[in-house]
Amino acid sequence: MGTKFPGKLYPLLLLLPTFVVIGLFIYYPMYQTINMSLYKSLFMGLRQIYVGIENYIELFTSPAYRQSLVRSFSFAGLVVLFSMTISFLMAILANQKVRFARFYRTALIWPYALSPAVAGSIFLFIFNPSVGVLNYLLESTIGIRPDWISNSTLAFAMVVIAAVWKQLGYNIVFFLAALQNVPGDIVEAAHIDGANAFQRYWKVIIPLLSPTGFFLLTMNLIYAFFDTFGLVDVMTRGGPVDATNTLIYNLYRDAFQYSRTGFAAAQSIMLFVIVTVVMIVQLKLGNRTVYYQNE
Amino acid sequence: MGYKTKKKLLTGLTHILLIICVIAVASPMIWAIIASTQSPGEIYSYPPKFSLGSSAKRNFGMAWNYFDIGIMMRNSLLIAVIVTAGKILISLLGALALVYFRFPLQPFVFFIILLTLMIPIPVIIVPLFRFVSDIGWGNSYWALTLPFFASATGTYLFRQHFMSIPGTIAEAARVDGAGPLRFLFQILVPMSLNTIGAFCVIQFVYMWNQYLWPLLVISGRRRQVVQVAMRQITTVGPDGLIDWGIAMAGSLIALIPPLIIFFLLQEQFMRGFALSQEK
Numbered sequence: 001m002g003t004k005f006p007g008k009l010y011p012l013l014l015l016l017p018t019f020v021v022i023g024l025f026i027y028y029p030m031y032q033t034i035n036m037s038l039y040k041s042l043f044m045g046l047r048q049i050y051v052g053i054e055n056y057i058e059l060f061t062s063p064a065y066r067q068s069l070v071r072s073f074s075f076a077g078l079v080v081l082f083s084m085t086i087s088f089l090m091a092i093l094a095n096q097k098v099r100f101a102r103f104y105r106t107a108l109i110w111p112y113a114l115s116p117a118v119a120g121s122i123f124l125f126i127f128n129p130s131v132g133v134l135n136y137l138l139e140s141t142i143g144i145r146p147d148w149i150s151n152s153t154l155a156f157a158m159v160v161i162a163a164v165w166k167q168l169g170y171n172i173v174f175f176l177a178a179l180q181n182v183p184g185d186i187v188e189a190a191h192i193d194g195a196n197a198f199q200r201y202w203k204v205i206i207p208l209l210s211p212t213g214f215f216l217l218t219m220n221l222i223y224a225f226f227d228t229f230g231l232v233d234v235m236t237r238g239g240p241v242d243a244t245n246t247l248i249y250n251l252y253r254d255a256f257q258y259s260r261t262g263f264a265a266a267q268s269i270m271l272f273v274i275v276t277v278v279m280i281v282q283l284k285l286g287n288r289t290v291y292y293q294n295e
Numbered sequence: 296m297g298y299k300t301k302k303k304l305l306t307g308l309t310h311i312l313l314i315i316c317v318i319a320v321a322s323p324m325i326w327a328i329i330a331s332t333q334s335p336g337e338i339y340s341y342p343p344k345f346s347l348g349s350s351a352k353r354n355f356g357m358a359w360n361y362f363d364i365g366i367m368m369r370n371s372l373l374i375a376v377i378v379t380a381g382k383i384l385i386s387l388l389g390a391l392a393l394v395y396f397r398f399p400l401q402p403f404v405f406f407i408i409l410l411t412l413m414i415p416i417p418v419i420i421v422p423l424f425r426f427v428s429d430i431g432w433g434n435s436y437w438a439l440t441l442p443f444f445a446s447a448t449g450t451y452l453f454r455q456h457f458m459s460i461p462g463t464i465a466e467a468a469r470v471d472g473a474g475p476l477r478f479l480f481q482i483l484v485p486m487s488l489n490t491i492g493a494f495c496v497i498q499f500v501y502m503w504n505q506y507l508w509p510l511l512v513i514s515g516r517r518r519q520v521v522q523v524a525m526r527q528i529t530t531v532g533p534d535g536l537i538d539w540g541i542a543m544a545g546s547l548i549a550l551i552p553p554l555i556i557f558f559l560l561q562e563q564f565m566r567g568f569a570l571s572q573e574k
Binding site for chain 1: 309312313316320324326327330339341342343384386388391397408413417418420422423424426441445450463465469504506507522525526528529545546550556557558561564
């Protein structure tokens with residue numbers, strides 16, 4: 001007897017639930033998204049007319065959408081840069097063999113459990129221009145009271161800070177795991193060869209961590225593009241004057257507030273292209289420049 | 296300076312830096328906890344009071360009852376549990392078919408399942424919303440749970456795990472006359488508890504933290520999940536103005552379940568993270 005069970009129909013039956021769910025709730029809507037993106041909605045969505053690629057042309061010519069694109073990429077870039085750098089430094093610290101190391105690790109990664117919406121709510125209070133603790137601290141130390149809510153640049157910065165903070169725990173988990181897998185003898189060898197601590201990190205440890213780095217880069221980009229919706233919605237609703245209107249928020253507004261479903265569907269496809277590119281780049285680059293322990 | 300003194304200094308510095316990091320990470324939460332106990336008067340006082348206030352009971356009570364966070368917590372719990380259980384069951388069945396059967400186009404079938412990883416819900420949200428409304432699922436738990444049931448991650452993880460189980464075990468089970476389902480539930484599942492546990496905690500937190508989809512499909516508070524309550528408690532208060540004490544109390548309530556799971560099941564979390572990176 002082999003390790004496989006007999007039967008041709010049985011496995012299909014087992015896979016049926018998976019296929020019903022992904023068919024109805026993923027592939028069919030995906031097909032519909034493509035379809036919808038070729039139509040324009042009139043009269044608040046009451047009528048649809050076929051317009052071909054007009055929605056896509058609008059995507060590339062609309063200054064408002066282009067701004068949202070730039071804004072989203074700067075947002076993602078800043079979130080990725082800061083959350084990965086800060087969490088990497090914290091992970092190095094937490095990886096030191098000191099007493100209470102376990103406590104420190106737990107105390108650094110717990111914000112992972114927070115949702116973007118809850119993080120948004122807490123940070124909105126902290127940044128509140130009149131009762132927020134941040135402005136109290138800023139005023140009593142350097143004498144300024146910035147208006148984080150109605151100033152465009154400051155509101156954008158506020159959302160970036162909240163998004164970075166919320167992502168730290170997640171990144172630290174992966175950096176810590178990767179640091180703990182760095183073979184001690186390689187680092188030791190570099191030490192004996194006269195590499196100082198900085199050189200050991202820059203020349204030996206960071207290259208060893210590149211698989212994790214690429215993985216986190218992808219996950220952080222996806223987080224910044226998609227999962228920060230709750231954060232933006234709670235903190236600014238995309239405002240003031242579109243200052244925090246990221247691609248996902250713009251899509252939500254066009255689809256569900258302005259009933260521009262066709263245009264929103266084209267935006268969905270745009271997001272899909274972004275995800276696909278990010279994932280393919282990760283697969284290609286992530287496989288080439290990284291170090292594998294088994295090799 | 297001798298080697299020993301230098302080392303001691305370095306260790307001390309590491310501790311100091313770590314403590315600063317821990318405080319920096321925790322400070323928003325600490326401030327939220329303080330504010331959740333203060334009355335509006337205490338919150339609006341200047342300079343702000345950095346000590347616990349007098350209104351903890353009022354704030355948490357108002358969040359729970361006035362903003363219906365109690366009801367929404369129950370809804371969130373129900374939905375997170377249902378989706379986690381559904382995902383596990385469906386992925387286990389799929390992985391069983393992929394590993395222990397031979398059927399045409401097997402690699403292609405697996406590929407189609409994995410490909411769903413490229414399609415996050417926001418990409419398909421416009422037609423998905425229309426679809427669930429058209430079939431009459433608007434404002435229902437069907438809409439809130441079923442679209443999440445399939446899991447490429449789950450199918451992938453269980454498939455990997457099943458493939459690591461020696462083939463002789465399946466052979467022995469077949470010799471004993473066990474059917475595929477009995478083999479799955481009596482032999483494979485007990486051998487996969489670690490993977491299932493890790494998958495469970497990650498998925499529970501993922502579902503608990505869902506925001507956009509519930510915001511769209513659920514109207515009114517009775518069936519809403521607790522995440523969406525964040526939108527309301529940070530917009531209005533009982534007297535019109537935002538009541539930050541209540542808002543912080545509500546945020547903390549919404550945070551408790553995933554945090555408890557995190558602290559109690561940290562090992563499962565770490566395993567789950569390690570597994571999620573393998574994909």
